[in-house]
Amino acid sequence: MIDHTHDATALSWVASANSPETDFPLQNLPFCSFRRAGTLEPWRVGVGIGDQILDLTGWGITDLNALMGRPSSERLALRHRLFDTLKAGAPEVELVPQAQAEYTLPCRIGDYTDFYTGIHHARAIGKLFRPDNPLLPNYQWVPIGYHGRSSSIVVSGTPLRRPKGQVKPPDAEVPVFKASARVDCELELGLFVGPGNALGEPFRLDEADEHAFGLTLLNDWSARDIQPWEYQPLGPFLAKNFGTTISPWIVTMEALEPFRIPFTRPEGDPQPLPYLDSPAHRANASYDIDLEVWFKTPAMSEPTRLSRSNLRHAYWSLAQMLTHHASNGCNLQPGDLLGTGTISGPAPEEAGSLLELTGGGKQPITLPNGETRTFVLDGDQLGLRAFAEKPGFRRIGFGACDGVITPAS
Amino acid sequence: MIDHTHDATALSWVASANSPETDFPLQNLPFCSFRRAGTLEPWRVGVGIGDQILDLTGWGITDLNALMGRPSSERLALRHRLFDTLKAGAPEVELVPQAQAEYTLPCRIGDYTDFYTGIHHARAIGKLFRPDNPLLPNYQWVPIGYHGRSSSIVVSGTPLRRPKGQVKPPDAEVPVFKASARVDCELELGLFVGPGNALGEPFRLDEADEHAFGLTLLNDWSARDIQPWEYQPLGPFLAKNFGTTISPWIVTMEALEPFRIPFTRPEGDPQPLPYLDSPAHRANASYDIDLEVWFKTPAMSEPTRLSRSNLRHAYWSLAQMLTHHASNGCNLQPGDLLGTGTISGPAPEEAGSLLELTGGGKQPITLPNGETRTFVLDGDQLGLRAFAEKPGFRRIGFGACDGVITPAS
Known part of the structure; x- marks a missing residue:
């Protein structure tokens, strides 16, 4: 529901939160x-506001998992209280500059599941393996997913x-054990679960x-x-x-309430x-969130954008993934x-992985400084960014999801 | 290493631990x-001894995960101390009868991985799908595994x-959402990880x-x-x-040290x-542990054994899984x-799943009371058992891993 906390004219006493460029108004x-x-x-x-962080320790909030377990009504009440504390005119409280902070994973991640809701990604990957039949017959019926590894999820x-x-090259007799030469990224969002359900007790779509707490950027590194x-x-x-x-x-x-859009299926596709x-669900279960892949080699002074996509291209909604x-x-x-799985757009330049952007590693990307890449080399930095924007609303950003690959042991 | 704690003549002051039938000498x-x-x-x-439990709270051991994180030298020292405390002649201490106890998961399971090391199972399942090519080309090279779900692991x-x-029957146009009619068991052992390794730091075979703490029975329920x-x-x-x-x-x-056996590959198979x-590793990395599947319908007064196999049939060792x-x-x-994955033996009656025992659900099993089953019906109980035995040593049992399937919601 859209309420006064989404009012684009509302300002904060934290000056940096009022900048049009900030991720965290x-x-x-x-x-x-x-x-x-x-x-x-x-x-x-903590809670991000402009270039600062509000420490919630004094609020009695010391465990994000506990907060996630509370009903959505309490989440909303907390949002209102945070808004009132940080809005222009409220008494100023001590903040921690983000420039002086370091971060860990926002919460304890019990189980991590990775879905495959990017149909353009699924089709592009499938085309590399099965040119005549890129999409498997279950794809349009089942929100395909698999269990991932929690222990190796790391923070930006x-x-x-x-x-x-x-690795077994197609023409080799036997496999060899070696350092991967095809390290890739995958452009995803991650949904953190809220209260959840007891074993044996499903919930309705x-x-x-109620069980969707919030979103983070997620790079599902892959050795192709x-x-x-x-x-x-x-x-x-x-x-x-x-x-990851x-x-x-x-x-x-x-x-993200203002950025909901209808959930639709392309003409001719089966209905769920x-x-x-x-x-x-059909009325508003999808989201309009721009997604970007940025890349920087050690020889480059600035990162360059490799790709731009949008969560609206997901074939299955967050609510369908949960349900x-x-x-x-x-x-x-x-x-x-x-x-969510890799969210590639329909155009080739909207792909969320190097595997797609380079046609299976066959067409190198030329970078602004003239270097080329098919996959990630040692020292290369991969960055994901996301933001939601819409006339009449403040731009909502997701911060940074950056990683660098170091040499094999 | 075999030491005095494996001496078959050593007795306990707990009388039930000296019975030849006990799982817990x-x-x-x-x-x-x-x-x-x-x-x-x-x-x-706690520690099981005969039909009793020794409470380790007074020993300062209140968290099994912390104990698992300690070096193997400390695990061994603790074993020696437990042995000395419970051996005949030592002063008796208070115990809790197992008949008065209830159990929870033995530790917090961060990540759960399921391997596929039963080659006879892989071949039998593969034969149902691909009669001419039952074993995929990677099977004899890669210890195949996948991530499972931690949150839904439950105790016996x-x-x-x-x-x-x-579910989509082969002849149907579209899938339907319905209660599974093919609930199956899978006969496995589960290996709990000890100290483990830091991210990016593999260890040698x-x-x-050092990283293998111990084994439990595991039923990987499956909806076929x-x-x-x-x-x-x-x-x-x-x-x-x-x-699970x-x-x-x-x-x-x-x-389980006395039950180690050489790790061998069948003639003609590739070496790892x-x-x-x-x-x-080749000298002693496999284990001789008998595994059993037991079954009881509501109409039966006693469970019946459906299958008997052995961990020696695993194609990959525990050490290879870890490494x-x-x-x-x-x-x-x-x-x-x-x-471990389902450990079926080479003979059809040594299969560790109903899917195999019934030829893909086509040949029902006849139970001692005349009932027949292909898969698990509501109210049926599935039990796994395991034990290691060898002349000159006491029989080491694993306790019970029992579960019943209740009607769909």
Whole structure:
């Protein structure tokens, strides 16, 4: 529901929050876990405002998982209280500059699931393997997903070592164990679960919003040479679990209310089965959120944008991901993370992975300084960005999701 | 290493531990988390001895994950201390009868991975789908595994609701959402991870034993009608994550030392790649542990044994599972759980799933009371058992891993 906290004319007493460029205006209020950089202070729950952080320790909020477990009515009440505390005219309180902060994962992630809701990605990847039949017959019926690895999820800025693994070139007799030569990124958003459900107790599609706490940027790093050899028949494993990078910030679903759009299916596509369909869902279950991939080699002075897409291209909504996941009775818990899968747009330049952008590694990208890349080399930095914008509303940004690949061990 | 704690002649002052039938002689000493049934006391770390439990709270051991994180030298020292405390002649201390106890999961399971090391299972399942080419080309090179769901792992005795899900019969135009009619069991052992490794820091095969804490029974319940429709291309998901049952007991690797056997490959099979091979590993990395599936319908007075297999049939060792999992830098953490996959023997009656025992659901099993089954019906109980035995040593049992399927919601 849109209310006074989305009013674009509302200002904050934090001057930087009123800049049109900020990711974190008064209307955003994203959560993080932070401490003063270089200290061993305990991690604190914070809220981003402009270039500052409001420490919620004094509010009795010391555990984001506990907050996620509370009903959506309490989430909304907290948003209103945060808005009132930070709006222009309210008494100023002490803040921590983001420039002096360091971050950890925003919460304990019990289980991490990665979906595959980007139909243009699925079709593009499928085309590389099966030119005549790129999309598998279940894709338009089942929100395809698989379990990922929680332990190797890291916060933006954490370097990741290039993985080694079994690789079998198509013309080789036997596989070899070597450092991956095809490290790739995947442009995703991650949905943090709110209250969740008990084991054996599914919920209805129209109840799913209750269990959606907020969104983060997610880079599902992938080793494209390990993946094809290992993934049959049980799915991706070591090609993915060497690391997943997320941004430190959770943008709440409340902040994103103005950017809802209707959920529609292309003409001729099957409608979702009844457990994944409802009039209310069709009315506004998708989101208009711009997504970007940025890239910088050690020789470049500035990052360059490789791709731009939008969450509206997801074939399945966040509510459908949640509902389908719990439809067999599987219990979702506060702080669980659901990746959307790579959200590529329909145009080739809107692809969310290097595998797509380079035609399977065959057409190198030329960078502004003349260097070329097919996949990520040691020292290259990969950055994801996202923001929602719409006339009449403040721009809501997601902060940074950056990672660098370091040499293999 | 075999030492005095494996001496078959050593007796306990706990009389029931000296019975030849007990799962828990003095030589076993498995861990659990328990409390007095019907109370809301905090869960305690305990050690099974005969039909009793030794409460380790007074020993300062209140968290099994912390214990798992300690070096193997400390695990061994604790075993020696437990042995000395419970051996005949030592002063008697207060114990809790197992008949008065209830159990929870033995530790916090951060990540759960399920492997696929049963080659006879892989071949039998593959034969149902691809009669001419049952085993995929990667099987003999890669220890195939996938991430499972941690949140829905439950302890023995917890009822599980029959899952609903999308099912598409081969001759149907479109899928339907319905209660699964093909609920199956999978006979597995689960390996609990000990200290583990930091992200980006793999370990060598000959270091893997350091990270193996102990084994539990594991029933990887599977909905065989949901599985074929959903699993392409990212692997099993809702067909599995409605519930996984484990026994309350963790039998330590130290207790299983006498049951090590050489790791061998059938003649003509490829040898493992160097990172999964070593002389020490070949000498003794497999285990001789008998595994059983028991079954009881509501109309039966006693369970009947459906199948008997042995961990020796695993194509990949526990040490290879650990080493492969961390070979790309993926971090394993204390309390993580690694399932072996269904361990079927080479003979049809040694199969570890109903799918195999019934030829894909086509040849019903006739039970002792004349009833027949292809898959699990509501109210049916499934039980797994395991034990290691060998002349000159006491029999080491694993306790019970039981579950019942209740009607769909």
